[in-house]
Amino acid sequence: MxxxxxxxxxxxxxxxxxxxxxxxxxxxxxxxxxxxEDIIRFxxxxxxxxxxxxxxxxxxxxxxxxxxxxxxxxxxxxxxxxxxIYYYAAPKSAETPKSLDEVDPELLRTYEKLGIPLNEQKMLAGVAVDAVFDSVSVATTFREELAKAGVIFCPISEAIKTHPELVKKYIGSVVPVSDNYFSALNSAVFTDGSFVYIPKGVRCPMELSTYFRINEKNTGQFERTLIIAEDESYVSYLEGCTAPQRDENQLHAAVVELVAHHDAEIKYSTVQNWYPGDEEGKGGIYNFVTKRGACRGDRSKISWTQVETGSAITWKYPSCVLRGKDSVGEFYSVAVTNGAQQADTGTKMIHIGEGSSSTIISKGISAGKSQNTYRGLVEIHKGAENARNFTQCDSLLVGDKCGAHTVPYISSRNPTGKVEHEATTSRISEDQLFYCLQRGLDEEDAVSLIVNGFCKEVMKELPMEFAVEAQKLIGISLEGSVG
Amino acid sequence: MQVSTMQPELAHPDIDQLAGDAHSAVAQTGWPSSKHEAWKFTPLDKSGFDSLAPASRPADTLSTAQTQSLTFKDGYLVSAGTMDKAISLRQLGRDDVTLLNWLKLLPKDHHLSYLSLGGLGEAVLLEVEASENEIPPLTLHFTGEQASASAHPVVLVQMADGARLTLIEEHVGSNALSAPVLMADVGASASLHVAKYQDQARSTSHLGLSVLKLGEQAKVNGFTLSKGSKLARMESHVEFMADDAELVLSAIYLGASGQHHDITTVVQHEVPNCQSNQVIRGVLNDDAHGVFQGKVRVAPDAQKTDGQQMSRALLLSRDAVADAKPELEIFADDVVCAHGATVGELDETLLFYLKSRGIPKAQAQAMLIKAFLGDALEQIDDDAIASFMNQIIDDWAEQNNDALVMGNS
Known part of the structure; x- marks a missing residue:
């Protein structure tokens, strides 16, 4: 008080x-x-x-x-x-820069250290970057090219002002404010995030990307992302996260809402490698995220791909509400935990529409003293004629101090719906390890190679830009887990 | 169940204490709702158990029977047959410290434990010695007539090292609620078969709890067939206490109009080198609701554990509902654990194949239902029990099939 x-x-x-x-x-x-309430008003x-x-x-x-x-x-x-917790923190130069030249060079150098060279990306990768440094967007690129295609890609704070009708219509329509504790918190205090609107019939000309960073000490990060794909449109969105080392725990409670209309497709890929804390878990990020996509239109498709290697605690269940007829939901996930990390992650596939189908492929790797849980729900509603789900959850244990857990919920209310779930848990096979070692790989490289093989089904779903980084990340995340 | 209506005459102070704790727990939290994780799919808060009182001891005097069997009526032992010399039977009074020690092994913070402790009726202990001769199956027959009362029989089985026993549990009768408890301590290299058959009156509820502890190289094969009652939850807790033990747990539920069947298992691998295999099959007709919850836990040192589990539900009707929550909780790395779960309807292509061979639709469907259940039935390795269960399934499939074919046409 x-x-x-x-x-x-x-x-x-x-x-x-x-x-x-x-x-x-x-x-x-x-x-x-x-x-x-005053902070919120502020x-x-x-x-x-x-x-x-x-x-x-x-x-x-x-x-x-x-x-x-x-x-x-x-x-x-x-x-x-x-x-x-500080609920609002802006970088020193709060004025929105007109071009990259106006961006604080100190800031740009930090990005470079993290391997996000804005300038190079602008030229080479063809990726538009809406970089969020703490809470305010400081640089947005490729706006013009996107604008030509009619795509709106801007900070959500800007969209609230420039496209209030769209924001008003969609925000909270997928994740209602009262949905859960962390989404309610986010709704109250979110500072910024991305807003994407793909008009009817448009295939977004480039992969959209946002790099989130947590920098300011004691700053909670409450991003809000809203992506709307109109009929027959397509967008692929990349989200990557890095954070510098910190001693105090930092809270992150993001909300991501996706809306896909008739024949639209949204592909959302995440690589999350926030600071996991030290060996005892001290100082890592708390990552409590609500991500949900609504396949509202017939034949719409939402695909979540995530590689989760960071954070001290992960609480995250990217979900699909498959309302449209023949709509498709996909969830591909790799979750690596090491040290004292804890991850409780998975997905929900809610089948409401006729002929809706979903695929869940989850690969969990636990090492060190970490705990890694897959938690998922597959629900076939009464009207979901011929709905189809296939779920595969595999867990790999590296070392005898960690835990791997699988908690799927299956609920079927339509006999024509078909749900299949399978899960396995085992450790790295001695044979594979031996084979790699006798080929001259050291143990760490061998484990990294085997684990990457174990995750291949998911990794191949990642856009090229992410695939290489993600593979390296998995190796780095497992450092110190063997030998 | 109301606190005031629970059994008042508990003599042993510690049993009084346990029962008192159970009273307060239930009084405090009430019956679990769907918000309670373990009862998410089978909430009891609207089951009206509050108005029930434990049945009173029937007037019948203890009779003897020719067969090797025990009969419980309204939760009290009313008949005991002649036992093989390897089996000794003891009724445990409420002041008995042996009973107290067993009751302490009930799952903690668990509503089924509260139910038994609060309503504690008759408790009997069966001590089984190792025997060179084959012991004929022992049948436990549970029946009841007090339709607005609950029955709480407790059967404890102490199996000496190397002992062998086949137990058949039959639950019939019409007590509003039956909450039987079976606890077995299976000694080293001992072997226990338990076949459970639940066919109570449709107006009743059945909340059964089995607690099994396995010693070194012990073997347990448990089978459950749940067919009767309006609401039935048959819950098994198995704990491996020493190395190299083996468990097979299989179950079938057959649900029709207005029924709710729940099979819940908790298998705890606390020690290395043990095996568990669970096979669950359910068929649901009309608006029946089927639930399977199965948890396999592997403790940090339980290396070389092999834990398998497969549950499948078949929906025969548009209104049938199936829920499943298979769960793996694994803290050891050198293990092979897997679970699978499916929900679906009869395979149209298989049905078409059989029909194209000239088999009438009804018969073809019955064949497919039986084939579907076959995997679970095959786990029973006693021919007599298997054929008994088979017959029940045949009858059910035929009966429900008529409705099914009519419903489809």
Whole structure:
């Protein structure tokens, strides 16, 4: 309570008033620590948001206050003090730069260290990057080319202002504010994220990409991503995450909503390698993400591919609501945990439409003292005639101190629906290891090679840009797990 | 069940304590709703158990029977047959410390444990010695007439090292709720077969709990056929206590109009080198609801564990519902564990094939249903029991098939 009062005082001092009273030219770079309605008003004011957005945030916050912290996952989450977190932090140059030249060179150098050379990517990779440094987008590229195709790709804070009708229509329509604890929190305090709109019949001319970074100490990151694919459109979206080393745990609660209309396809790929903490798990990122796609149109398709190697705690279930007739949902996942990492991840496939089908391929690799859980739901609703699901979950254990768990839920309410689930758990085969070793590979390389082979079904789903990085990542993540 | 209606006359202070704890737990949390993870698919909060009281001891005096059997009525032992000399039977009073020690082995924080402890009826202990001769099967017959009461019989089986026993459990009768408990401690190299058949009246509920502990090189083969009751949950908890033990657990549920069948298993590999294999099959007609929950846990040191599990449900009707939650929880690396689960309807191509060979549709369907259940039935390695179960399935398939064919035409 003391913290809250203090926060209120600070806000009051900084702004001179509470109620709707924040002006956009507040010079604060950071809202004080803590979470209350005034902080939300501050964020909203900072973003120069319309009234409806603020109301929506406040509604979410009020839901959140009443919700219990979820405890069903196989995760040991230390208590989080939500009042000890900064909910808004902007980089020093808060002005949106017109071009890359205007971007703080210090910032650009950080990106380079992380292997995200904006300039090179602009020329070579043909990838448009909407880079989020802390909470404010600082550079967006290829806007013009995308604009020619009619594609809208911009920070969601901008879309709220420039395309309010689209944001208003779709935000919260896939993940309602009251959906879960972390999505409610995100809805209340989200600072930025990406907004993508692909018009009817357009195949997005390039792969869209956002690199998220967590940098500011004690800054919660609450991204909000919204992707809408109109009839007969296609988009492939890449999300990659890196974060520098930190001692204090950092909270990340993102929400990603995808909407696919008739014959549209959205491919969403993630490589997540946030700081996992040290050997004891100290200092890693808490990654509590709600990702959900709605296949609203007939023959629409949403495909999630994820390579999860980072974070101290991962709580993430990218899902598909297959409402459209003959709609398709896919989930390809590799989750690697090492050290003291904990991951509880999986997917939900909700079959509502006739002839909808889904495929789930999940590969979990546990090493060190880590715990890795696949948790999934396949639900065939009564009207989902001839729905089809195939699920395969394989777990690989490296070392005898870790755990691999599989918790699938299957629910079928239509006899014509067909659900198949299979799961296996084993360790790296001695034969394979021996074969690699006697070919002159050292043990670490051998394990990396075998694990990459084990994950191949998922890796081949990744866009080229990610595939190489992801393979390296898996090797790096397993460092120190053998020998 | 109301706290006030639970059995008052518990003599041993520690049993009183256990029962008291069970009372308060139930009084505090009530019967589990679908929010309770273990009861997600089989919530009990609307089952009306609150209005039930444990059955009173029937007036019947203990009679003897010719066959090797025990009969329980309303949860109390009413008849005991002549036992093989390797088997000794003891009724355990509520002041008996042996009973207390067994009850302490019930799963902790578990509603079925609360149910037994709170309503504790008759408890009998069967001690089985190793014998050179083949012991004929021992039948446990559970029946009941007090239609608005609940029955809580407890059967404890202590199997000495090297002992062998085949147990047949038959659950019939019409108590509103039957909550039988079977606990078996299977000694080193001992072998236990348990075949359970549940065909209670359709108005009843059955919440059965089996707790099995396996010693070194012990072998247990358990089979369950759940056919009766309106609501039936048959739950097994198996724990491997020493190396090289083997478990086969198979179950079949047959659901028709208004029925809810739940098969729940928890298999705990606490030690290395043990094997478990679970085969579950369910057929659901009309608006029946079938549930399978199966957890295989492998403890950190339980290396070389082989844990397999396969559950399949067949939906015969548009209104049937199947839920499954197979679960692997693995903390050891040198293991081979797998589970599989499927839900679907009869394969049209297979049906077409049989019909094209001149087999009438009804017969073809019955054949396919039986073939589907065959995998689970094959796990029984006692011919007499297998053919008994087979007959029940035949009758069921035929009966439900008529409805099915009529429904389809």
């Amino acid at each position: 003391v913290a809250t009062v203090e926060t209120i005082n600070q806000v009051e001092q900084a702004t001179g008033s509470y109620k709707y009273g924040f002006v956009t030219d507040v010079e604060m770079e950071k809202a004080p620590k803590g979470l209350n 964020i909203s004011a900072k973003k120069d948001e319309p009234e409806w957005m603020l109301d929506w945030r406040l509604k979410a916050y009020r839901y959140w206050l009443k919700m219990p912290t979820p405890d069903w996952a196989k995760l040991n989450i230390p208590p989080i003090d939500y009042n000890d």
